Amino acid sequence: MASALDQMGGEAQLRALVERFYDRMETDPAVHSLHRLHFRGHGLNHTRQAQFEFLSGFLGGRAYYRERLGHMDLRNIHAHIPIREADAELWLATFDAALADCDMSGPVVDKVRATLRRAALMLVNDVPDWRIDGDTQSLRSAE
DSSP states (O other), rough: OOHHHTTHHHHHHHHHHHHHHHHHHHHGGGGGHHHHHHTTTTOOOHHHHHHHHHHHTTTTTHHHHHHHHSSHHHHHHTTSSSHHHHHHHHHHHHHHHHHTTOOOSSSSHHHHOOOHHHHHHTTTTOOOOOHOOHHHHHHHHHH
């Protein structure tokens, strides 16, 4: 049986989807709060590659992320990031828009969407939100 990745068009289509998702994040003012979450990390170029690697394995393709980092634990990956329900919903809406931009639809995409929704909502946490609280101490310690 073909993997979800194969059914969605393979690695080339996944790469196009990830690129479109992050292009939207960088250019759509409505997604600025998500874009800001990457300011304290390695930046969007790093994140574009990591997202492609993660989603490849997540969708049943080659597990590049696990090969490089030894795990695919979403909670661990995002443990330091303030994620509110609104952030998860915005991420999901942006991903949906990128899917539409890439003309990706159908039963496998619907199943992936449902799985991503559960995963995104699982990541909602109470990590202090430096975007709102102006927690400069956390900003300094993250550098």
